[in-house]
Amino acid sequence: MSNTLERLQKVIAQSGVTSRRKAEKLIIDGKVKVNGKLVTELGTKVSASDKIVVNNIPLEKEVPVYYMLYKPRGYISSVKDDKGRKVVTELLQGVNERVFPIGRLDYDTSGILLLTNDGEFANLLMHPKYEVDKVYVAKIKGIPGKNELNQLRKGVKSDNDILKAVKYNVLSSDKEKNTMIIELTLQEGKNKHVRRMMAGLGFPVMKLKRERYGTLTLDGLKPGTYRALTPKEVKQMRNLAMEIVE
Structure with a gap:
């Protein structure tokens, strides 16, 4: 400040x-x-x-910091875990600030995870009304037809939620192995959104990765590595959210 x-x-x-x-x-x-x-x-x-x-x-006044982590599978999106599982902050060697994840990726999901000590920035990106695009690539069991895929945009009922994808893109399908790889763009981020949505259609997710978050991609990162966001990237993400609201 x-x-x-x-x-x-x-x-x-x-x-x-x-x-x-x-x-x-x-x-x-x-x-x-x-x-x-x-x-x-x-x-x-x-x-x-x-x-x-x-x-x-x-109140400890830390300088705001912003990091992007390529989260590997097998880590909890938290700063601690009462079950003794590995947490994502363990991967940020050399980061002295008390950072926390913005939202979460499931234990078995890999990809972009942002961490910060700026609560206002985190709330801006996590709040449902800001609708920042998040792009996932999922490998699913089974090969859904066009009608089933279109249901993704209409919404799939799961418990008390209606889970939707803004758009989808089929990347490949393997009839022999009975699998499909599909790209899904979400604007909401409900608990296990992609997994529950696809299971609701009868096509369970075998592997899941978040490849893009707003303007950010995994370019230059390998699983388990991270980098600081540039001031320009932080501004772009903040502006993106605010533009959507307006």
């Missing part, structure tokens, strides 16, 4: 503690102090020199 004044809820969100919306609730609920004084006004602005305490814990 610079020396200019920023809204208190924005500063809390950027620290990675929580989203801006939840930060606003913390302020209203009397859980935030600035320079030792309780603050409950949402319009309050603070500077870099102000001391902020949230839930009796001093």
Whole structure:
């Protein structure tokens, strides 16, 4: 944060503690102090020199960082796991900031996973209304026909959800092995979205990879490696989300 004044809820969100919306609730609920004084006004602005305490814990003002990881299969999209499974943050050797994943990829799913300590940025990309494109490539068991594939855009019912793909593209099919490789573009990110959607049609996913997230691709990365996003890439992702909203 610079020396200019920023809204208190924005500063809390950027620290990675929580989203801006939840930060606003913390302020209203009397859980935030600035320079030792309780603050409950949402319009309050603070500077870099102000001391902020949230839930009796001093706010650590880290410089916002943004990373893209090529998540391999066999890792949990979390910072810790009570079952002792490997977590994605273990792959970020040399990253000292307390970063967390933006959304998640399943244990058996590989591909692009973003990590940051900027809660506001994370909330912007994860919120359903922002509809940032995410492109997956799935290998499925069985070869669906045109009517079944078109159902992907109409929606597949699974539990209490209607799961959709914005578009699909069949990359290849193997009649001998009874498999198909299909590219799916999603704008939502419900739990196990692709796997549940395809299972709902009767074509279970055998292998799944997220190859594109907004303007970002896996070019130059191998499974288990990562890189920092450039300022231009961060701006593009932020602008992409905001343009969709507008």
